[in-house]
Amino acid sequence: MKTIEIKNGRIIDHANKIDQLGSLYIARGKIIALFNKPKGFKADKIINAKDYIVCPGFIDLSCRLREPGQTQKATIASETKAAASAGVTSLCLPPDTQPVIDTPAVTELIKDKAEKVNYPNIYPIGALTQGLRGDKLSSMVALKSAGCIAVSNANAPLDNLVILRRAMEYAAGHNLTIFYRPDEVSLSHNGCAHEGLMATHYGLPGIPEAAESIAVAQCLELAELTGCQIHFSQISCKRSVIKIQQSKKYGLNVSADVAIHQLHLSENDIEPFNSFYHVLPPLRSKDDKKYLQEALANGTINAICSDHQPHDLDAKLGAFPETEAGISSLETLLPLSLRLVENHILSLPHVLASLSSEPAMILGLKTGSFTIGYDADVCIFDPQKKWKINHKNWLSSGKNTPFWKHTLKGRVIHTLQKGNLIYTLEKT
């Protein structure tokens, strides 16, 4: 299929200030025109997007695929299918696979698998330190040449500030962005819930906000010292937002994302000891949730990620503190994001930008918008379509979502990646 016309859709591309009905023209995997048919263009395929929204495909800054190493939980094949069905056309894979992404070999293995499942836009994030152990720097240059888009220590602690400083200097010298998930382990030690009302109520070991905000503050100081480009992953509380806001105000060029569930759930929503709500960073207070929403609206937080962490059910069977943390969240990403629009927190174009052009900017990718000549990564969705989460509708191997059996609004109809139609919703 060489040429595609997507017609009659409401095309929204915030980066290019577009929100208008019309057609999108694709040839050789690229966006070649909007609204006005190019001379001599003949579509091999026409997609009718009447009543649908046509927007740049989503770019997920944090998405675990569990491969290599934990294929009992999920595989690259299963999760890229889920991603395609969620309108996600590019995803960043954190380095905490088994083995860790700290060698070019593992990086290449993942890239090869991505090609094999026809989902080439997997962007591995390289380990910041060898084995994520926090003591020796990884070979970042080699990782970058092999295809790593950034470096990170994922959720592993990096408690030695000298190592963090050197890693930041080293990364800065090679133009690598560090994805930093702030967590001062001596304070979050063994915690499994926000140190607040619910942890007190249910006797769960708590994690104070300060465990995150102190790590943010330290990292910001070192970013200033080293000039390293920092992206904060999965910010969960007000105090972190304030720190980031202040440093942005003084001219420091940092960015941040928030996991979609943090914008919708707070500690008050946790059903007693239901391990599907066990997530790290933990679900915080209502006030934190509200502040995160505002931070997204005012641009302090740039992007929304899924923080997708599929688990096998065994990982979630047990007393709350001993279960594994994480939510399977790719497929709820769009409907929950649309809820922000319905609740008047963000405009629709802004929400879509925080899922596409904003993460593209953080990654330095030429995608995430309908700029002529960019890859044709497109999501076409029906904003009104309601669907119920159940085994039939759900593609991820991880069924661990607190939204299981909920009815959500907003469903992806087609997804195109580099001009290839990688997903079409089956008619029911």
Added chain:
Amino acid sequence: MINQNLQLNSKGRLKHFLTIEGLSAKILNEILDTAESFVSMSQQQVQKFPLLRGKTIVNLFFENSTRTRTTFELAATRLSADVINMDIATSATSKGESLLDTINTLEAMHVDMFVVRHPLSGAAHFIAQHTSPHISIINAGDGQHAHPTQAMLDVFTIRQHHKNFSQLKIAIVGDILHSRVARSQIQALNTLGAKEVRVIAPKTLLPAHIESLGVKAYHDMKQGLNDIDVIIMLRLQKERMNSAFLASENEYFNCFGLTEKKLKLAKKNVLVMHPGPINRGVEIASSVADGHKSLILQQVSNGIAVRMAIMSMAMQIKGTSL
């Protein structure tokens, strides 16, 4: 909030006993009344009741505890049940067997009730959600969450001295942060309508937002004990000294240890309680623990009757109808 339906059957009667939360004053009073009937009957030197004859109860302890297990065992024996004690603190689960496998294995042996103690909060709930409907679960302490039978025997002991909770001011003193006992006591006392519940502890041993549980927090015994009817002292785990919660045993005793002198800060006829085992000279002076205001041993004896009441009620047998 805890789903009431998990603990109650369709007729609103006790099925599992996992936490005080969500249980009405009516049910708590029914437990206390049933326990009362067992106490008066055992005073007539009746040792055994045939209420649970033919039933099998497994004491499933993932954490060591001699006293609680012994009182549960005695309670079950006095109800004529067959009792099996399983100490799994160091065996099966450390071999990689999951909690669920342990439960499933035992369930296959036709058990009617599990009495569960576990070091993690929520373990009893998890087990109650994953066992067959005919099995009752009694929580004998889960992590830092709840120890509801202990709380019930404590309020039972208080009731033997004060019929009306609405006049009572009670202070709980010590390591509230790590205490499942305190959480359950607070819920029981508030459900039964206590006038005021206070917690007294150094700031390091009070959880965040403690007031949300319906208590007033104090960091000072002088203020905290003023006008108090009942003082409940909590055990201080010695390992707290090593993890920067406290400075020294000595300083803790000076600030929060219950001495004859501090006892005078409370009401004249104040009662002293402790869930045991006590650390003499750490949280309580021997003269107070053994003094005439102390109900500590009475609590232990009451523990049997209260647990008999809870076990028989959870098995849908009315103890009072004997």
